[in-house]
Amino acid sequence: MSYNMMEDVERILISEAELAQRVKELGAQITADYTGKEILMIGILRGAVLFMSDLMRAISLPVSLDFMAVSSYGVSTTSSGVVRIMKDLDENAENKHVLIVEDIIDSGLTLNYLVDNLKSRRPASVKICTLLSKPDRRKAEVQIAYNGFTIPDYFVVGYGLDFAEKYRNFPFIGVLKPSVYQSAKQSAKI
Numbered sequence: 001m002s003y004n005m006m007e008d009v010e011r012i013l014i015s016e017a018e019l020a021q022r023v024k025e026l027g028a029q030i031t032a033d034y035t036g037k038e039i040l041m042i043g044i045l046r047g048a049v050l051f052m053s054d055l056m057r058a059i060s061l062p063v064s065l066d067f068m069a070v071s072s073y074g075v076s077t078t079s080s081g082v083v084r085i086m087k088d089l090d091e092n093a094e095n096k097h098v099l100i101v102e103d104i105i106d107s108g109l110t111l112n113y114l115v116d117n118l119k120s121r122r123p124a125s126v127k128i129c130t131l132l133s134k135p136d137r138r139k140a141e142v143q144i145a146y147n148g149f150t151i152p153d154y155f156v157v158g159y160g161l162d163f164a165e166k167y168r169n170f171p172f173i174g175v176l177k178p179s180v181y182q183s184a185k186q187s188a189k190i
């Protein structure tokens with residue numbers, strides 16, 4: 001069966017080349033800011049995985065990895081506001097320079113909760129690096145140290161971001177066709 005990646009996508013918002021360029025810039029900035037330090041990158045599953053794997057290769061410092069998973073949107077496209085830890089860190093964050101890596105900050109509810117949670121573990125520092133930020137949607141304040149792209153209030157997919165678990169493997173960030181939403185909404189009612 002052939003797979004046409006563009007079938008469900010209205011348009012490409014950020015191309016593969018633009019993503020690669022911006023990831024390089026972020027990596028260089030992080031390398032400069034953390035010179036002489038080791039970084040504990042904490043990826044928020046699952047959306048951040050693609051961005052994190054590219055970002056770490058753009059950083060020329062010792063980097064270790066850990067992951068957290070929090071309760072998700074499910075098949076809905078809006079946040080419930082309730083954050084639950086589904087998978088906690090495997091390593092101790094105490095005295096570490098923690099860099100939280102996210103694919104997108106939307107309402108800010110996920111990271112607002114996670115930053116407070118991680119700060120309580122006495123790390124040496126905590127900063128956020130997100131690929132995308134949608135400031136128009138913010139409900140909770142989040143301080144972002146590194147932001148790849150500020151985008152308008154579109155529901156985007158690709159490069160880790162899903163809609164009902166699909167489209168994460170697209171190498172670009174795209175805007176979904178409204179018809180895809182509508183048919184998903186209808187089948188959810190049945």
Ligand SMILES: O=P(O)(O)OC[C@H]1O[C@H](OP(=O)(O)OP(=O)(O)O)[C@H](O)[C@@H]1O
Binds near residue numbers: 046102107
């Ligand atoms: O700023 P917020 O409104 O809290 O939303 C952002 C969060 O929502 C998405 O994850 P999701 O819960 O959909 O899970 P996923 O990463 O597994 O796709 C995204 O990856 C962020 O983690």
Ligand SMILES: Nc1nc2[nH]cnc2c(=O)[nH]1
Binds near residue numbers: 073107
């Ligand atoms: N895939 C996806 N997940 C999100 N979670 C919050 N905003 C978004 C978005 O625009 N796309």
Ligand SMILES: [Mg+2]
Binds near residue numbers: 045047048103
């Ligand atoms: Mg996520």
